[in-house]
Amino acid sequence: MKPTKTALLYITIYLNLFGLFGGYATFLGGTSYYSSIWLAIYALTSLVFFKDTFLHITKNQLILILFIFYIMCSFVWSKIPNETVKYSLSFICNILFAIGLYKNMELNQFLITLRNFLNFYIILGIILFIIGLDQTVYYDPLQRGNLFNSELIKGLFSHKIYAGFYSAFAFILNVKLNENNLYLKYFFCSMCAIGVIISGSSIGLMSLFLYITLATYLNIFERKIINKKYFKLTTLILLVFLVIVYIFLPLILESLNRDMTFTGRAKLWEWGVVFSQQRPIFGWGYSGIFSDLPGAPSQIINKYQYYVAPHFHNGYLQITAELGLIGLAFYLFVLKRTINCCYLLFQRQSNSTPFLYLIVMLIVAIGMNLMSRYNEFSTFFLFYLFLSSNHLTRKL
Template identity: 25%
Template sequence: MISPSTSQVIPRAADSASTIKFRDLDRFFLGLLVLWASRAWFYPGDVETQIGVEAPFLFYFTLACQLLGFYGLFRLGPPRIGSALMSQPLLLALIGWGAVSMAWSSAPYNTFGMVRATLLMMMGCVYFRERLSLSDIVQTFAVVTGLVMVGSLIAAVFFNFGRGTGFHVGSWRGLFSHKNGLGEVSAFATLFFASYILAARRAQLWAALFLSVSTVCLIFSGSANALVTVGSGLALMGLAFVTSKLTPSKITNGLIFIVLAAIAIATTFTLVTVVANSLGRDMTFTGRTRIWEIYLRFAAQQPWTGWGWTTASTNEVMTNLVRTTLKLPYLRSPHSAYVGLAVELGYTGAALYVAWLGKTTVSALLGVARRNDKISILRASIAVGMAVFGFFEVSAGVLPCLWLAFLICTEPKKQVGPGKNARA
């Protein structure tokens, strides 16, 4: 559990009955937002035939979760919500650029939908960050994510719909429409609970059980990308944790970590490239570089503006051309958040995203190396996970997802005075 000193909250004894009531209500609403961001069952249908399934409940549930952004606006008021949003200027600029892209988007309605969903989720997240303690936020993510993993395990073991079909027979998909959906959330959950246990500094039986279930789901999802993501996240976060113990100097520990991390990343990249070349494979071992190459040709045609947010997967002419060229009839996306943003929002949008995620990741890792505090450990593993998974899937980019929701909800607050924190 995150200690009161870490979460920086007003003592519970000072809370009024109405404050406690609203805190419980806010935790419930945050739980709904986390469930929405997990995208369990949010893309119902046959992935291989592209035949959709009528699911009106999911539409209304998604809409209700987006409206939590307006709930936060009402509770905090426009000035405070605006100030809280400005704590993420790069992310806000990216969403703004996405909104501007409606002017030239080849699918303006879909672009508007993405802008609306992402902005409202961000508003909801900054509201919960302002109103709840870090302990409440972390525990809510833990409970909802853990229950999604348990539900996926039960679905895969006892029901046919929880197991893959067609090309993915033998793999699990749990409460998701595709094995990669289960793989992504399993990767998030495995990183989250492993970091949670490390941060707690003591045995946590319930967290260990959730970690075990998440790991099983991760393995049986058959998602190699998710496995690489977990390995990368744990390795870098572990390196930062070890580095924090080397010297009494926080600055020295931070510098040592930067050097060691750079060496580790460069060495890993070189080894993977050499092995892949020797086997006659691309560096992803999945043929994704062929997909990226075709999509980047579209990016080169509109290098600074892109084709409009979401067009990489909703522009039928673009999608059909890629499918025909690569002979992949069921391809639905560039399979990379970075490539997808380059196509949709140009190199301008991709640069904004890389700048935001890079700043967030480095800040969290340095927080572990320098302070070794609990929330930095959690944020570091999730930020690295988001950065790595984004290389292989679009779902870990700037759109409603667990990675983004957690990083916004747990963004450190600025000091407002000596020894004071805005969260208190």
């Protein structure tokens, strides 16, 4: 690849990642510049990737193209069609970026690029907080704190939850992909752990715990230390641990300044079930529920909330309510194929990072809107891994 094309490729990747992790929302959210910036990035991405994107279409690409068509058609049955069309286009552009990147960059190379970007992104957010930039602070209506008993710091992420979740992901990227220089590895791991803690996100703390636990377990499995007796013992310990967590759950939640509704999430989940049951097959259309518009279906939810709910705080309910059982079936197919491939990648090449991310994402998606939100990293990365699975399966 020519140096000019390589430079343009990386510029395009970094500009997309800056937005997918919430950088533009932090500085420009709610202004006309925000939409303009994203339109410019979509245009640049199309110019850089368009030529190679639809040459030699793979089976997985064809599946995604059919899903794109379904997403676009959902404005027909949406109660707020303008919102559905607008956000569907953003979602589609995120998928096209995944297709273009798959054509131009292998998974291992992208993971290293992602690690470097997140290290820079997290540290820059902390530095900007230290020098007093207001946008890096998360103002919590419930006035909760973090483990340092300080202000909640989201850095350049759009929300403290994303700050915690992706700082935990960056931690495991450094553990797995930073083998050459131990001092750098420890430094960046420390910064990522600090990023999790200062966010005050319980989801971030849980993600970090899951990554460390699962990575340790997979390392034992990989070294073939595991046997039937050990498997039974670890399973028993896990069950005892879950029972203890269940018994002391109210106390744990209280120490994290949470309640048994998980800060209102349980009520939103109930509404998610209600909306899913009302339109089970096709759903309410992509981004066809939550909006500030008077005719938005979410107005009935906002009557009973102390804030305007942006989504159901559950990735599975969000997909089912918006895209129906058809959309849910598509996502289950994508997840099954991608998880199988990433497990094979771990088994045969000792690369457990994508597999770890998927497992943690699937758990965290119970309390967080992941996998289908437009202009959000988890959406893009899931489809990029899905597309890469086609190539990786052939190699493995």
